[in-house]
Amino acid sequence: MAAGAAQGGEVVLETDRLVLRPWRVSEAAIRRELWLERDPRVPPHRRIDADGHPTLAEVEEAIRRSTASPVALLAVERKGVGEAIGYCGLTERRQEAREPELAFELLRRCWGQGYATEASWAVLDWARSSGHERLWASVWDWNTASRRVLAKLGFTETASEETIFGTNLVTTLRL
Numbered sequence: 001m002a003a004g005a006a007q008g009g010e011v012v013l014e015t016d017r018l019v020l021r022p023w024r025v026s027e028a029a030i031r032r033e034l035w036l037e038r039d040p041r042v043p044p045h046r047r048i049d050a051d052g053h054p055t056l057a058e059v060e061e062a063i064r065r066s067t068a069s070p071v072a073l074l075a076v077e078r079k080g081v082g083e084a085i086g087y088c089g090l091t092e093r094r095q096e097a098r099e100p101e102l103a104f105e106l107l108r109r110c111w112g113q114g115y116a117t118e119a120s121w122a123v124l125d126w127a128r129s130s131g132h133e134r135l136w137a138s139v140w141d142w143n144t145a146s147r148r149v150l151a152k153l154g155f156t157e158t159a160s161e162e163t164i165f166g167t168n169l170v171t172t173l174r175l
């Protein structure tokens with residue numbers, strides 16, 4: 001598996017089976033599908049609300065705005081298929097602004113094939129080569145699949161936070 005490089009200012013990463021690259025506005029419906037599929041235990045502000053927000057237009061606008069960010073949630077695409085199946089990448093962690101957080105989410109129909117782990121390895125390589133020394137990841141205690149992905153990558157639990165939505169585990173990885 002090999003991580004690729006920034007091409008023309010855009011981050012494009014490559015693995016054996018996947019390409020990770022910026023989202024396209026035309027893929028807003030896929031990104032909204034991820035919202036629609038979310039587990040009911042995910043906090044309400046991360047799910048489509050009763051009025052249908054975020055709407056397709058709002059997701060399109062979010063994709064337009066995200067292109068300028070130095071950290072990014074990249075669209076994950078299967079080679080030879082050509083359409084996003086979810087995202088994997090880095091987000092800003094508020095408390096430790098210089099140490100980003102790994103995040104990933106895939107359409108349910110693509111779960112269980114090792115894609116999240118494979119995409120994450122490429123993101124870890126990219127983070128390391130960008131000069132980051134440590135990454136964070138937070139995960140709900142009930143999220144067995146995500147916890148397993150993080151364990152396979154080498155993340156270890158450093159704290160556990162009780163929130164009104166449940167127990168959130170904080171994990172870190174030295175790069």
Ligand SMILES: CC(C)(COP(=O)(O)OP(=O)(O)OC[C@H]1O[C@@H](n2cnc3c(N)ncnc32)[C@H](O)[C@@H]1OP(=O)(O)O)[C@@H](O)C(=O)NCCC(=O)NCCS
Nearest residue numbers: 104105106111112113114115116117138139144145146148
């Ligand atoms: C988390 C997520 C990205 C994993 O994607 P994926 O491509 O299926 O992950 P992988 O196939 O790389 O690895 C999943 C691992 O979890 C294991 N797993 C999945 N569901 C499981 C369950 N209910 N119980 C035990 N293990 C489980 C799989 O067996 C696999 O481990 P293995 O390789 O040792 O067999 C996907 O489930 C998802 O999008 N979930 C919703 C969004 C989310 O939770 N994001 C993370 C927020 S912290």
